[in-house]
Amino acid sequence: MANKTIEVLHERCMGAGNCVEVAPDFFDQDPMDGTVILLHPQVAPGDEAVVEKAANVCPVAAIILHSAAS
């Protein structure tokens, strides 16, 4: 199964940090303003659930998980 890809809409990010708490292997925060840093855009099938959860708890819906085909 092909990897899915993470896209972050940085201009929406408010630095709430939920993604870092839920999925620290994929997201970090910029030490200057706390906004999101995407560590790994590629998501192996086994990690999809945790990335989906991170996308779900983002208060401004700034994390999008794309399937490989799109």
Add this chain to the structure above:
Amino acid sequence: MASTNETATLRKFPFQRDWPLSQPPEMAEVRKIEPISKVQLWDGSTAWLATRYADIKQLLNDRALSSDTLRPGFPQSSETAASFRKGQRVFARMDPPQHDQHRLMLTADFMIRRVREYRPYLDAMIDQIFDEMEETGGPVDLVQSLALPVPSRVITKLLDLPAEDSAFFLDRVQTAMSLDSTPEESQQAGADTLAYFARVIEERWDSEADDLISRLVRGRVRTGELTAEELQHMLHLILVGGFDTTANMIALGTLVFLENPDQIQTLRENPDLVPGAVEELLRYLSVAHHVAYRQAAADTSIGGVDIRAGDGVIAPIMAANHDPEVFADPEKFDVTRDARRHLAFGYGVHQCLGQPLARVELQAVFAKIFERFPNLRLVEKIENLEFHNSIIYGVESVLVDW
């Protein structure tokens, strides 16, 4: 504006609880019958009330809805809340893009990696508090001995303020937010805190120190990005957001556990459940009572209902967090539940800035309290305790013994 005939049949909001730790029964009823319905507020005005998780989540992230309480007709839960809100000149009451510029000046200080550095400090502080409780012997008021000192010491450390000023802060914050205060008392309490911060800003005008206030004065106020008055309001918001809220989560959270002794047992047998148990407490209690009020700045639609520009919209966090569609058997407190999707910190651009700090504080408390006091018990019956009628739900005192 609805006619007199229409408003006569509308439900009055806010709803009343019939048990101190449960959601008001009327909330569940409305969710079933008419999940988005018009309600009547204290001043006779009307607003849309949303009660389903999905609708509340959607509307809190809807850019057509404004948080600017200076807009004519902005809905408020009471006259005192209206007075308190109108006095807030801060990003919590602004819409993007100005909101974003101001909020992003603070986010780095509340990011997870930064606030986790507080954990050893918190662990030592809580051990010391528990040592003192044991030395004094029971009964002890948990609010005075634990719930208030934890967030107040963290905030005074964060802002580098004298610890002895925390009694002043607490009194002013509680008076400002209590719905039992008159509008004038609430306004005065806010003005006192702003005056306090005006002095602190002046004292730190030339400071080269690394505390948050000195850095903001140096990096934002002296550069002209932020006025000194805007910084006063920002510091007031940090105080309002981080003191009473966390204190009430600690006191009420302990009460919830004491009412559910099987959950204490589960937690003690599985210490790894602490972070999840804190999320469940946040969901279950939803202490931010009268917070998520909005007004439509443009026409929009929520859950299939048309909302017109100018309409008030209320999104009770408690309603979302007790929606059985998302949280099965919502009135059950269950530390094994995956409650992380809760909206206790709100949602959208205004979601709580200090949530990582709140989590660290609550996790530190609930990792220790029942280990140290496995036989902790209430001295009085829960129905005899005095609960706060405030923007943030709380309890006056909780006498415990062990």
